[in-house]
Amino acid sequence: MKATIFPSTCSGTVKIPPSKSMSHRAIIAASLADGKSTISNLAFSEDITTTIEGMKNLGAKITCFDDSIEVEGIKDFKHLKDPTVFCKESGSTLRFFIPIFSLCNQTIAFTGENRLLKRPQKIYEDIFKSQNIPYIQDDEKIEIGGSLKSGNYELDGNVSSQFISGLLFALPLLSEDSTIHIKEPYESRSYVDLTLEILELFGIEATYSDSNTLFIKGGQAYKANDYTVEGDFSQTGFFAVLASISNDLTLTGLNPQSKQGDKQIIDIIKDFGIEVKENADGYSIKKGELTPGKIDLQDCPDLGPILTVLMAYTKGESEIYNAIRLRYKESDRIAAMETELKKCGVEIHSTEGEIKVVGNPPYECNEELSGHKDHRIVMSLAVAATLFKQPVTINEAHFINKSYPTFFEDLASVGIEVNYE
Ligand SMILES: O=C(O)C1=C[C@@H](OP(=O)(O)O)[C@@H](O)[C@H](O)C1
Ligand SMILES: C=C(OP(=O)(O)O)C(=O)O
Missing domain, CATH: 3.65.10.10 (Enolpyruvate transferase domain)
Known part of the structure; x- marks a missing residue:
């Protein structure tokens, strides 16, 4: 056009x-909660549709209406339908999904289009490799071969905050506690605050223990909630x-x-x-x-x-x-x-x-x-x-x-x- x-x-x-960033987060949190949630004031842009499709693939039952969705969340990580997860061109979707989908503990390929796979992903590569989990990236896909473990993470703060948000979604579901330490300069910090806001609304505790370190208790469960996305x-x-x-x-x-x-x-x-x-x-x-x-x-x-x-x-x-x-x-x-x-x-x-x-x-x-x-x-x-x-x-x-x-x-x-x- x-x-x-x-x-x-x-x-x-x-x-x-409605806010695209808040929409991604609410759809993901609702999908990870065992129970029914309604997300209102949604707009179905390509990025948001991509996140909805991804969460359906993980096993969430999502019904779309004109400007809202009803979500019946997943009960466990045993219902992945397709091990190839298409993230279109959404950096948020890809970087939020990798740690979450890793909890399926199987080989999964993430694909995308245009510039998506050329944007920085090395932070996850380093994390997966340090935990001896297979991680392969080529021009077509990122392939992971197992589940992330709880522990103490240290991340560069100036590549993308989306890696921090992605870990924040997944780590509460592991049995042990974790920390994420973010090295200065810590940029796009406000986006991590948006993640923390949604996590809290869906029953997950994650807090700063100092200005650059997040503490995430293990063994938590997302709770269903109704949420209206702001502008x-x-x-x-x-x-x-x-x-x-x-x-x-x-x-x-x-x-x-x-x-x-x-x-x-x-x-x-x-x-x-x-x-x-x-x-x-x-x-x-x-x-x-x-x-x-x-x-x-x-x-x-x-x-x-x-x-x-x-x-x-x-x-x-x-x-x-x-x-x-x-x-x-x-x-x-x-x-x-x-x-x-x-x-x-x-x-x-x-x-x-x-x-x-x-x-x-x-x-x-x-x-x-x-x-x-x-x-x-x-x-x-x-x-x-x-x-x-x-x-x-x-x-x-x-x-x-x-x-x-x-x-x-x-x-x-x-x-x-x-x-x-
Ligand atoms: O978490 C989010 O929703 C986003 C974080 C920001 O990315 P970076 O953290 O990579 O700067 C922003 O540019 C992007 O559009 C959305
Ligand atoms: C960079 C953007 O989004 P994402 O990183 O999710 O692709 C954006 O919306 O400008």
Whole structure:
């Protein structure tokens, strides 16, 4: 699919979709609980459907409704239907599944598509090998040959927090206690907090014994629970930046008390000079004069691409730092935004983990932009293009389906002219 964005201004209200990160976690926790749970306010993006299919494969009985699911969890790990587990392009699914599925104690292959198996997986390889459990990775799959053991784990904190979350799901189900020590720098810590929040709601205890060490009691059991997913602050980024550069918007469906790290988007736009009013279920954002700033991306990596757009529309020099992990997502997100924004005349430079932009709008673009097969690049470029002097087409726009299938409909609903047939 290609999407063409015509110069246009936004106004009105948009309901932000449910959090993908919280949805993955709730589906997994409910599937591991012996009993019936209902997960409400779900959206069936590709990543979420992939996690649901995976949990069905493990033996959970899941019935899908319009925006919810009923889950009858697994009683034990003896009912794996297919030893090949397709994780499509979802890093969360793959990295959460590996320790959990290992509890089946058999040979299992995890497969994926596009860039998934090229993203870092060495942390698990090292763990499995240190426990003498077969672990083989090639271009097609990661194959494991047995169950992880309880014990004291030590992990690098700057590769992906998804390894920590994956272990947190599985270790409580082993008979002995475990600890996970995370080495500094500990990045994306907020995502581990989301895992701990869901674990607690589903009856699992895991706590920090010091700021970098998690203690996980063994021999625990997940308890079924009903859970409603809150709105997604990563997706909020696109509309918060759109409002900041274009015109006023009200965003609903959000929990202003959320623990999501990407809630930082609200403080970031405020730091850039934007007036934001907090409402019971979201925010009203008023376009204003933007002033340049410096942004620490350590705990909110998924905001990276859209923040380069905010910087491009802010006159003067702005900077993002602690951003190296953007290079290991669905695309190299630093290189992708640099390449595409340069095509539009934006002055943007990067080092390995930093991005500098000297904003000097307006911009014009006379060529097609590439979405780099990455949902967050497509959505960021779409927001940037609303203020170009002429219509711009973005290719590979269907990659939005990974996290936000109704993105273009929502964009159109607030007045942005977009053609995406
Ligand atoms: O746990 C999660 O739900 C996620 C963790 C983050 O990854 P890293 O921990 O690899 O930065 C984030 O980028 C990803 O989109 C979702
Ligand atoms: C990186 C992302 O997701 P995942 O790691 O789950 O593929 C994302 O949604 O931007």
